[in-house]
Amino acid sequence: xxxxxxxxxxxGPAELQPKLSWRGCEQKCMKCKEGLPVLxxxxxxxxxxxxxxxxxxxxxxxxxxxxxLIFPGEKVxxxxxxxxxxxSMIWQVQEGLSRESAKRLRFVPGIVYIDEGVVCGxxxxxxxxxxxEMKLILQTVGFPYHIVSLEEVFNLxxxxxxxxxxxxxxxxxxxxxxxDGFIQQQQQQQRxxxxxxxxxxxxxxxxxxxxRQLSTQDPxxxxxxxxxxLPRPAQIMALMTLxxxxxxxxxxxxxxxTLRAHLILHVxxxxxxxxxxxxDSCTRLAIKLMTNLALGxxxxxxxxxxxxxxxxxxxxxxxxxxxxxxKEIAFYNRMFGVPSVFTPAIDTKAxxxxxIHRLMESFILRLQAQFPSxxxxxxxTSEKLVKAPRNxxxxxxxxxxxxxxxxxxxxxxxxxxxxxxxxxxxxxxxKPSPAPAPPTGASGRPCCAQxxxxxQDCCRDTRPLSEREEPRASFIEQLCxxxxxxxxxxxxxxxxDPRILV
Amino acid sequence: MPxxxxxxxxxxxxxxxxxxxxxxxxxxxxxxxxAFEAEVLTTLQTGRLLPPxxxxxxxxxxxxxxxxxxxxxxxxxxxxxLELDLRLxxxxxxxxxxxxxxxxxxxxxAARWQLPLxxxxxxxxxxxxxxxxxxxxxxQEPGRARACCTFCGVLRRRALEEGAQRVRATHIVxxxxxxxxxxxxxxxxxxxxxxxxxxxxxxxxxxxxxxxPRCRPLQFASQKEIVxxxxxxxxxxxxxxxxxxPEAFRGHVRDLLKALEAARPSVVxxxxxxxxxxxxxxxARPPPPGACTRCGAxxxxxxxxxxxxxxxxxxxRPRLAIGKGRKGLGEEGEEQSCASKDRGRPIRAGAIQAx
Numbered sequence: 001x002x003x004x005x006x007x008x009x010x011x012g013p014a015e016l017q018p019k020l021s022w023r024g025c026e027q028k029c030m031k032c033k034e035g036l037p038v039l040x041x042x043x044x045x046x047x048x049x050x051x052x053x054x055x056x057x058x059x060x061x062x063x064x065x066x067x068x069l070i071f072p073g074e075k076v077x078x079x080x081x082x083x084x085x086x087x088s089m090i091w092q093v094q095e096g097l098s099r100e101s102a103k104r105l106r107f108v109p110g111i112v113y114i115d116e117g118v119v120c121g122x123x124x125x126x127x128x129x130x131x132x133e134m135k136l137i138l139q140t141v142g143f144p145y146h147i148v149s150l151e152e153v154f155n156l157x158x159x160x161x162x163x164x165x166x167x168x169x170x171x172x173x174x175x176x177x178x179x180d181g182f183i184q185q186q187q188q189q190q191r192x193x194x195x196x197x198x199x200x201x202x203x204x205x206x207x208x209x210x211x212r213q214l215s216t217q218d219p220x221x222x223x224x225x226x227x228x229x230l231p232r233p234a235q236i237m238a239l240m241t242l243x244x245x246x247x248x249x250x251x252x253x254x255x256x257x258t259l260r261a262h263l264i265l266h267v268x269x270x271x272x273x274x275x276x277x278x279x280d281s282c283t284r285l286a287i288k289l290m291t292n293l294a295l296g297x298x299x300x301x302x303x304x305x306x307x308x309x310x311x312x313x314x315x316x317x318x319x320x321x322x323x324x325x326x327k328e329i330a331f332y333n334r335m336f337g338v339p340s341v342f343t344p345a346i347d348t349k350a351x352x353x354x355x356i357h358r359l360m361e362s363f364i365l366r367l368q369a370q371f372p373s374x375x376x377x378x379x380x381t382s383e384k385l386v387k388a389p390r391n392x393x394x395x396x397x398x399x400x401x402x403x404x405x406x407x408x409x410x411x412x413x414x415x416x417x418x419x420x421x422x423x424x425x426x427x428x429x430x431k432p433s434p435a436p437a438p439p440t441g442a443s444g445r446p447c448c449a450q451x452x453x454x455x456q457d458c459c460r461d462t463r464p465l466s467e468r469e470e471p472r473a474s475f476i477e478q479l480c481x482x483x484x485x486x487x488x489x490x491x492x493x494x495x496x497d498p499r500i501l502v
Numbered sequence: 503m504p505x506x507x508x509x510x511x512x513x514x515x516x517x518x519x520x521x522x523x524x525x526x527x528x529x530x531x532x533x534x535x536x537a538f539e540a541e542v543l544t545t546l547q548t549g550r551l552l553p554p555x556x557x558x559x560x561x562x563x564x565x566x567x568x569x570x571x572x573x574x575x576x577x578x579x580x581x582x583x584l585e586l587d588l589r590l591x592x593x594x595x596x597x598x599x600x601x602x603x604x605x606x607x608x609x610x611x612a613a614r615w616q617l618p619l620x621x622x623x624x625x626x627x628x629x630x631x632x633x634x635x636x637x638x639x640x641x642q643e644p645g646r647a648r649a650c651c652t653f654c655g656v657l658r659r660r661a662l663e664e665g666a667q668r669v670r671a672t673h674i675v676x677x678x679x680x681x682x683x684x685x686x687x688x689x690x691x692x693x694x695x696x697x698x699x700x701x702x703x704x705x706x707x708x709x710x711x712x713x714x715p716r717c718r719p720l721q722f723a724s725q726k727e728i729v730x731x732x733x734x735x736x737x738x739x740x741x742x743x744x745x746x747x748p749e750a751f752r753g754h755v756r757d758l759l760k761a762l763e764a765a766r767p768s769v770v771x772x773x774x775x776x777x778x779x780x781x782x783x784x785x786a787r788p789p790p791p792g793a794c795t796r797c798g799a800x801x802x803x804x805x806x807x808x809x810x811x812x813x814x815x816x817x818x819r820p821r822l823a824i825g826k827g828r829k830g831l832g833e834e835g836e837e838q839s840c841a842s843k844d845r846g847r848p849i850r851a852g853a854i855q856a857x
Binding site: 359374 | 524541544545548549680687688691692693694696699722754758761762764765766768769771772773774775776777778779780781782783785786
């Protein structure tokens with residue numbers, strides 16, 4: 001394949017073996033040159049077990065250290081799905097916190113697990129079983145954890161949808177000062193062992209103390225109860241109705257991701273976490289990048305796949321696993337016994353062509369098998385993306401934000417020489433005729449497509465459509481391009497999304 | 503099941519002949535053709551692509567896109583008085599069994615529409631190199647993909663520029679459709695071509711450094727609709743695939759796009775929208791282009807890509823200009839550099855020397 005910037009024509013399909021002749025047990029670890037290699041990563045680097053472990057751990061710490069976003073003593077929420085990447089991440093954090101003092105990671109972790117069994121078709125017994133397995137693992141890890149089920153999204157306050165402005169971000173000096181201050185405090189603490197220091201920067205001993213004192217299970221729903229909170233079975237029904245009213249798997253996956261993100265954000269805010277760590281690996285992020293391109297989220301790629309995602313203002317989402325391929329994670333988990341739990345996802349056992357996510361995943365993985373540098377190329381390109389405001393406008397709270405995904409709106413209705421302009425024109429050109437013939441499923445006007453109740457009105461009614469679909473239209477106005485496309489697949493009817501959030 | 507009535511402006515008078523791919527609305531033949539032409543007109547007008555009095559070189563390959571492009575431009579010009587002077591430019595890459603048949607179609611079209619036709623051949627322009635010859639040469643390195651499309655694409659753009667200069671055109675139009683644009687952005691990400699990603703996504707190049715401004719009036723038209731339009735208007739075009747197409751990387755992406763379209767019909771325009779809104783780091787953007795030291799055409803480096811590729815071919819190292827590290831380029835033949843005084847006017851045919 002013509003790889004730009006690389007003199008790598010790619011091997012023909014028949015020629016996938018590395019050029020090195022296989023010398024069997026004569027080959028040594030490429031790092032220490034002594035041990036016997038146990039795996040090959042990248043394009044032919046053989047590592048022995050110890051070197052691999054050192055490499056793996058080093059990558060994690062280097063990722064955190066390079067980006068300098070986590071201040072000492074900060075509370076960081078680890079989002080755990082039970083899968084291999086997030087389990088590995090939690091393991092690394094555990095490893096990092098248990099080292100000797102100078103190199104120890106200096107933040108206070110907590111774990112959140114979101115139980116999505118409702119939308120993945122699991123029965124209540126299966127869900128309970130999964131949660132029990134999760135709890136077992138969480139208890140051995142020892143960090144404070146929060147188990148939240150997806151139905152609790154109905155209890156979220158609308159403040160979840162509003163970004164909180166962060167204020168001016170600290171520069172490099174602030175980080176260095178914070179770290180220096182922390183180290184000094186630590187030294188002071190060691191000399192003067194009684195407590196009563198400032199709460200702002202916690203020493204190591206205080207961190208350990210806090211971990212022991214915090215209750216290990218903290219369900220969210222008890223604290224924030226808004227006006228009309230539904231009882232539990234009704235919530236489950238409402239959620240299932242919502243998801244079954246969505247017509248395509250693509251839109252369902254996107255909706256699930258949105259709800260999950262809102263829940264995690266809410267837990268973080270309520271429990272006082274200022275950072276969230278997500279376990280997306282390099283492979284998953286490459287697939288996510290291409291998927292988001294196809295969904296129309298080209299403007300937001302830097303937020304969706306970059307290391308830090310600060311669109312919510314006060315809570316920053318981080319992706320420390322973004323440098324690890326799934327292969328490395330899988331081998332590490334196997335070799336060093338990292339526990340993980342398999343739970344079915346919303347697209348488990350779905351056919352390959354069912355959604356854009358599935359299609360892109362199978363495409364990228366197939367391409368990777370044929371051209372082994374595909375994923376790393378996409379990753380490198382994603383590093384060149386920046387969080388630029390549109391058209392060079394001044395960034396900040398002045399620009400309107402999408403209601404669902406919280407990114408600055410990327411649609412400009414004034415600029416019609418664009419793809420969006422072309423689509424709007426197509427829709428306008430397809431006005432349903434005023435004749436009494438039943439209107440076909442035309443354009444993006446949902447009223448004709450939604451159930452028979454409205455269809456008769458539509459036929460007889462010659463009022464302009466905007467009057468009838470006022471609330472939905474005003475809702476759609478506040479969404480970015482890709483959220484609008486997703487909303488087309490979400491039914492207007494009973495448990496429509498506007499009602500949850502507005 | 504009864505055929506639905508047309509839901510277009512004719513008011514259901516006629517039965518629907520098709521469903522528009524993106525919106526699913528049923529329309530009749532004439533409403534569809536009118537809507538299609540109206541959309542192309544809107545693209546031209548909102549983007550201010552072709553001012554009145556422009557002499558437009560239409561890149562005609564004989565295929566469906568360029569045939570529809572020429573037909574629509576001609577119809578719009580006649581109907582709305584856009585004052586365009588259309589001239590067909592066809593490029594003969596020298597691919598046996600493919601291009602000769604396509605050129606025959608172009609000649610028929612030119613005769614039917616009474617438009618002047620200029621044919622530019624690789625063999626004349628690039629010192630005897632035809633695509634078949636390039637393919638033979640590039641195939642000599644075993645175990646490597648031939649990268650024919652790389653050569654053909656670069657050389658064709660150069661040839662098109664040359665042909666446009668010959669007919670004294672002020673603008674170049676090509677028949678790229680929305681599917682092409684969508685495939686391109688996916689390909690550029692998979693190849694890691696951040697330079698092109700930064701450059702692309704607009705309505706064509708404005709024409710810097712003496713190169714003619716180019717645009718793609720069919721940029722938002724779906725490929726399916728182009729085929730349907732050609733069918734309804736009974737246009738005569740050449741519909742076979744290039745001989746080297748099965749090797750192209752674009753084939754993978756094309757299959758992906760077809761599958762994506764089945765999952766979500768609007769994905770093509772969504773990709774074009776994404777491409778328009780990409781934000782790349784300033785360091786990744788290409789430097790402002792200068793002129794090629796050898797032929798004077800637009801170039802980001804000292805040699806334009808066409809000269810660099812030809813250089814590699816002539817030296818028996820076809821892959822010299824493909825990929826990073828163009829060592830050895832431009833070393834020989836510096837004395838033969840004949841960048842003309844008037845920047846951007848490339849030298850006449852045959853002057854790109856093979857040595």
